[in-house]
Amino acid sequence: GIEFAVADLSLAEAGRKQLRLAEVEMPGLMALRREYADSQPLKGARVAGSLHMTVQTAVLIETLVALGAEVRWVSCNIFSTQDEAAAAVVVGPNGTVEQPSGSPVFAWKGETLAEYWWCTDQLFDFGDGRLPNMILDDGGDATLLIHKGVEFEAAGAVPQATEEDPEEYHLVLETLRESLGRDTSRFTRIAKEVRGVTEETTNGVKRLYKLAKEGELLFPAMNVNDSVTKSKFDNKYGIRHSLIDGLNRGTDVMIAGKVAVVCGYGDVGKGAVESLRGQGARVVVTEIDPICALQAAMEGLDVVELDDVVERGDIFITTTGNFDIIMADQMAKMKHNAIVANVGHFDNEIDMAGLAKIPGIQKIEIKPQVHEWVFPATADREAHSIIVLSEGRLMNLGNATGHPSFVMSNSFTNQTIAQIELFTKQGEYTTDVHVLPKHLDEKVARLHLDALGVRLTKLTKRQAEYIGVDVEGPYKLDHYRY
Numbered sequence: 278g279i280e281f282a283v284a285d286l287s288l289a290e291a292g293r294k295q296l297r298l299a300e301v302e303m304p305g306l307m308a309l310r311r312e313y314a315d316s317q318p319l320k321g322a323r324v325a326g327s328l329h330m331t332v333q334t335a336v337l338i339e340t341l342v343a344l345g346a347e348v349r350w351v352s353c354n355i356f357s358t359q360d361e362a363a364a365a366v367v368v369g370p371n372g373t374v375e376q377p378s379g380s381p382v383f384a385w386k387g388e389t390l391a392e393y394w395w396c397t398d399q400l401f402d403f404g405d406g407r408l409p410n411m412i413l414d415d416g417g418d419a420t421l422l423i424h425k426g427v428e429f430e431a432a433g434a435v436p437q438a439t440e441e442d443p444e445e446y447h448l449v450l451e452t453l454r455e456s457l458g459r460d461t462s463r464f465t466r467i468a469k470e471v472r473g474v475t476e477e478t479t480n481g482v483k484r485l486y487k488l489a490k491e492g493e494l495l496f497p498a499m500n501v502n503d504s505v506t507k508s509k510f511d512n513k514y515g516i517r518h519s520l521i522d523g524l525n526r527g528t529d530v531m532i533a534g535k536v537a538v539v540c541g542y543g544d545v546g547k548g549a550v551e552s553l554r555g556q557g558a559r560v561v562v563t564e565i566d567p568i569c570a571l572q573a574a575m576e577g578l579d580v581v582e583l584d585d586v587v588e589r590g591d592i593f594i595t596t597t598g599n600f601d602i603i604m605a606d607q608m609a610k611m612k613h614n615a616i617v618a619n620v621g622h623f624d625n626e627i628d629m630a631g632l633a634k635i636p637g638i639q640k641i642e643i644k645p646q647v648h649e650w651v652f653p654a655t656a657d658r659e660a661h662s663i664i665v666l667s668e669g670r671l672m673n674l675g676n677a678t679g680h681p682s683f684v685m686s687n688s689f690t691n692q693t694i695a696q697i698e699l700f701t702k703q704g705e706y707t708t709d710v711h712v713l714p715k716h717l718d719e720k721v722a723r724l725h726l727d728a729l730g731v732r733l734t735k736l737t738k739r740q741a742e743y744i745g746v747d748v749e750g751p752y753k754l755d756h757y758r759y
């Protein structure tokens with residue numbers, strides 16, 4: 278039978294219904310299932326995946342299986358599992374709760390960190406001594422376990438963590454110590470078996486480039502994040518869709534007419550501005566980068582310093598990927614019931630620690646993920662409040678439901694094509710970090726056009742020659758900025 282560790286298998290039926298809806302909104306993945314139904318390019322692939330165990334990811338998993346792969350899965354985030362999606366994957370399209378016939382999943386919403394690393398360790402045993410030969414990663418935790426495992430197997434022991442190591446690193450070492458106790462060459466064998474890893478996000482990609490630079494990368498890696506059809510969608514269109522979704526679900530405030538301050542005007546900031554402008558907000562931005570600031574000005578946006586507008590703004594959104602963007606003393610000056618939220622980096626763009634330390638501050642939960650922070654009266658101002666969403670964490674996840682399926686279809690079509698590339702073209706990809714060739718990035722876009730009723734114009738041969746491209750593409754140079 279199928280091994281698994283999920284919250285509740287009986288949620289499978291509900292999950293299956295959501296999966297069927299998501300399939301219609303994920304045309305790229307469904308097109309790949311049709312294109313490769315006969316050739317089964319992933320036959321023989323044993324894919325160990327660590328990526329948010331959501332309804333959208335379930336469609337990715339069943340696409341990999343439809344192309345011939347055997348798959349084991351965990352979530353890459355202790356809160357992002359949708360339990361009904363995990364259950365649906367285990368039961369599978371043709372199974373039952375009593376007789377699950379899907380794929381092994383080890384993930385549930387609200388895992389402890391110790392449970393998280395136990396789950397990740399379950400990825401690497403496909404039964405009868407069989408090991409993974411492909412890794413699909415988001416944030417690099419599966420890749421980390423393999424690399425650290427190989428390092429410590431070679432050393433013959435796992436070192437003790439020191440007190441300056443974060444608590445999580447203690448858990449990683451504990452997990453590896455147990456593994457070494459069971460088998461002194463497990464990760465060394467896995468590393469030999471793995472043909473490559475495909476990495477979903479910026480942070481995971483940064484870790485891969487670091488490993489490659491230090492000459493420690495053990496197998497070829499595909500940087501899926503930097504496909505144009507992944508990061509533009511994730512960062513710009515995903516946020517444009519879900520920013521007002523989170524604002525509306527959280528506050529129901531009328532956005533029209535309000536002054537909205539967007540900190541950062543990169544891909545996410547551009548999506549955030551469009552989202553708010555679409556609702557009639559009067560948007561201003563802050564930036565450190567003169568090119569992005571000039572772009573904003575060209576779009577008719579005021580570019581200001583935060584302190585210029587901290588008393589005038591109604592809605593403040595951080596998108597910088599940096600930290601200490603909105604500080605407690607600035608929040609103290611805001612209008613009564615100004616809204617503050619983050620869609621950028623984890624939880625340190627907004628100074629929540631500083632806010633909590635203000636003498637006499639009061640935190641009132643209005644509803645889950647929506648808090649009113651009440652500043653006590655001072656000599657020159659009566660008591661007043663601000664509204665903070667998702668406690669300063671990613672509010673499109675805390676107050677809304679993450680990216681819509683169509684956005685994830687673009688990301689995951691890149692993932693699937695990248696898996697096929699590394700699995701079927703061993704030797705063509707060196708042990709380094711690669712990006713998908715542009716014609717495959719363009720293929721991802723092509724696979725999403727029919728669903729939108731887009732009709733592409735065809736180049737004539739002479740036109741193609743005139744601009745120096747092939748009729749079938751690629752249509753741009755590698756460094757072209759879309």
Ligand SMILES: NC(=O)c1ccc[n+]([C@@H]2O[C@H](COP(=O)([O-])OP(=O)(O)OC[C@H]3O[C@@H](n4cnc5c(N)ncnc54)[C@H](O)[C@@H]3O)[C@@H](O)[C@H]2O)c1
Pocket residue numbers: 479511512515516540541542543544545546563564565566569596597598599602620621622623671672673
């Ligand atoms: N919430 C989500 O679903 C989601 C989705 C995608 C990306 N992200 C995150 O959003 C962040 C931004 O992503 P991106 O692709 O837009 O990056 P980006 O580099 O394109 O944009 C960030 C911008 O912020 C600017 N910036 C940096 N420090 C600043 C400061 N102190 N004040 C003002 N501006 C500053 C930079 O100049 C840059 O233009 C990243 O942390 C990314 O992981 C979140």
Ligand SMILES: COc1cccc(Nc2cc(C)nc([C@@H]3CCN(C(=O)c4nonc4N)C3)c2)c1
Pocket residue numbers: 328329331332333334354356357671673674675677678679680681685
């Ligand atoms: C509460 O709602 C959800 C729903 C889904 C995931 C999450 N949790 C995170 C946490 C972190 C740190 N990052 C992400 C990124 C940004 C948006 N993402 C997706 O939407 C997504 N990814 O896989 N399927 C998807 N759907 C991936 C999502 C929260």
